[in-house]
Amino acid sequence: MPDGESIAGYRLTGRSRAGETGTWTDAVTPDGGRGGVLWIDPGVLVDPGARDRVVAEVTADRRLTRGGVAGLVPITDLVAARGQVWLLTARPGTPSLAELMRAPAPDAGSAATILVETAQTLLAVHSAGLVHGALHAGTVVIAEDGTALLAERGLVPALRGAHASVERDLAAWASLARGLAAAWAAGDQQAARLFDRAAATATTHGLGAARDALVNGRDLLPSGFATRERLVQTIQWWSASAVPTGQPPHLPPSPQGVDTGEVVTLLYVPAGAGERPAHPAAETGQAPPAATTPAGGEMRFGPGVPVDTTAAQIWRAGREQPTVAAAERLAAPRKRRRRRGGFVGSAVLFALILLAAVFLWFQRGAPLSVTAVQVRQPKAAGCDTTVNVVGVLTTNGSAGQVSYEWLLSKQKPIKHTDAVPSGRSSHEVTLEWDVSGRGTRKLTARLRVLSPVGASGAPIEDAATFTYKC
Structure with missing residues (x-):
């Protein structure tokens, strides 16, 4: 591939792999970060309705990500350039789990981590009325910190017009669990049986029950697996090794005088219009219907590009799109008014609650750690009164002892030690401060955690000020 070839500001680096719907290539984003580009095979775009279905699925993914679902490969844009279609992502599309399964096996705990996260x-995707449709080891991307991300969600049913159902996702996850058991737990019979039990549970009782089976069986997994150390080591081995990769697709030559940086963004939303809602039709096993086509406007492909470019011929049949510069596409999304009655908001809230529960599960084996402190603002006080000061300690959910002190204006420190139970990510502490006298004063209550603290040994603290007037 020619050095420096790029799409919409994403510079392709040459490390590629075959995906389910095309070819993934690592890229450098316009701001210098690491991203990914998925070139969608033109052979799967022959159906006239495929374009609209892909736009609908990508739009739904972006909405879920903005709503707090962190387990999807974050999508930046979907663009057409010189007769080809590209999906741009904010994280690389490599390595896939399939690639890592050919590397030296980490441990059964790494497999459990990936299975719980997927x-x-x-669960969050299904709660939003969507499905994946093509889940397997090749559509699970493992980030450099060991986080599992789902890639190409919804693209296969959208491109092929195929049926998509929750039941198919359940069967695919069960197959993934059995594959990981064979690859990463071959020498650990207890863990292998745990994965097999989780796989059977997924198809009979659902993913929630399968996840709980893994959670309840964590004692059968290697100690310390929640740190992901072994998994990260495998990723580093893969990154440093000469792993064979595919060849990234070449851009066709651009017409003479055309700026190759100009592309058609397919996710443009006209002013005043919201993104299309997720389609609940996926729950019934039906492919989502084609997206609606807003009226008006002339499709433009940037300065100097003739109307009859290859991209125009491909995309003119559907919704008309203006060209949006790469910098504008990559800018932070505008805030939109909240829609009342939508099911996606409740689905995202449900997903966040479940994610918090899984996070706390992974932290149960670690020692107690206090990560943040907040002192709530007390109310202004009148003559000779008692002020209730409340502090909140954010923890990693483990059990242990926490030592802290209150530092009040012109008074000696007041030290305390509390027992913190497991399974909760916050611990509330209170202080009753008797204040008296005449005059007007600004008083400060400072809460300082003495232990446990971070590796630096520096205390964690916060303060709040209120006015006493008598």
């Missing part, structure tokens, strides 16, 4: 993300 189950959690699928």
